[in-house]
Amino acid sequence: MSDSKLREDMCFWAASLFDRGLTGGASGNISVRTSDGGLLVTPTGVSLGRLDPAALSRFDAQGQHIDGPAPTKEMPLHSAFYETRTNAGAVVHLHSTHSVALSMLPETDPEDAIPPLTAYAVMRVGKVALLPFFVPGDPAMADALRGLGGRRSAVLLANHGPVVASKDLEAAVFAMEELEETAKLALLLRGTGAQPLRGDQIAQVVDKFKLDRD
Numbered sequence: 616m617s618d619s620k621l622r623e624d625m626c627f628w629a630a631s632l633f634d635r636g637l638t639g640g641a642s643g644n645i646s647v648r649t650s651d652g653g654l655l656v657t658p659t660g661v662s663l664g665r666l667d668p669a670a671l672s673r674f675d676a677q678g679q680h681i682d683g684p685a686p687t688k689e690m691p692l693h694s695a696f697y698e699t700r701t702n703a704g705a706v707v708h709l710h711s712t713h714s715v716a717l718s719m720l721p722e723t724d725p726e727d728a729i730p731p732l733t734a735y736a737v738m739r740v741g742k743v744a745l746l747p748f749f750v751p752g753d754p755a756m757a758d759a760l761r762g763l764g765g766r767r768s769a770v771l772l773a774n775h776g777p778v779v780a781s782k783d784l785e786a787a788v789f790a791m792e793e794l795e796e797t798a799k800l801a802l803l804l805r806g807t808g809a810q811p812l813r814g815d816q817i818a819q820v821v822d823k824f825k826l827d828r829d
């Protein structure tokens with residue numbers, strides 16, 4: 616995909632996420648792999664609702680900032696995803712309300728923070744690791760992600776928000792939408808006795824769509 620199309624797509628999806636209330640103010644950030652092995656990254660301190668395609672941060676394949684404004688302060692976290700999941704083509708981080716709420720509940724399983732309630736949660740999100748709280752921009756967040764060895768495509772930062780990596784930007788946005796909707800369902804259903812999918816039902820989905828879920 617051309618650099619200019621990637622820039623347009625980033626602005627389109629960022630505005631779409633912002634307009635749907637999935638992240639507010641100047642929260643959240645996005646990065647996308649370019650065809651030369653570099654990255655296009657949202658600048659720090661900007662609203663995802665008002666990105667300018669001509670004002671994105673650009674990195675080369677060696678990870679050097681080559682032009683555009685200063686990148687998101689979560690660059691170490693984004694880089695850690697690309698390092699550990701070599702087929703990742705995009706990373707999206709938001710402060711979406713229901714996921715943030717779930718990250719604080721004592722019953723949230725740190726190994727499986729977004730329960731497998733629906734087939735699409737299993738297909739698009741998989742198991743989500745809950746990482747501890749870090750101050751935004753702390754490079755220790757990247758070390759915690761590296762500790763997962765690339766086994767998870769999505770993580771939930773405690774008291775902060777979700778981060779998703781996928782093969783391209785559209786897939787990362789779709790996975791993020793599914794993650795947030797599943798977190799919303801989990802909160803709505805709290806205390807009702809509603810059942811997540813059983814192990815054998817998850818296995819059917821994993822088998823049919825040839826997923827990797829360990």
Ligand SMILES: O=C(CO)COP(=O)(O)O
Nearest residue numbers: 643644659660687688751
């Ligand atoms: O969500 C954010 C920090 O976690 C937003 O930070 P940036 O504006 O630096 O991208």
Ligand SMILES: [Zn+2]
Nearest residue numbers: 642643751776
């Ligand atoms: Zn954040």
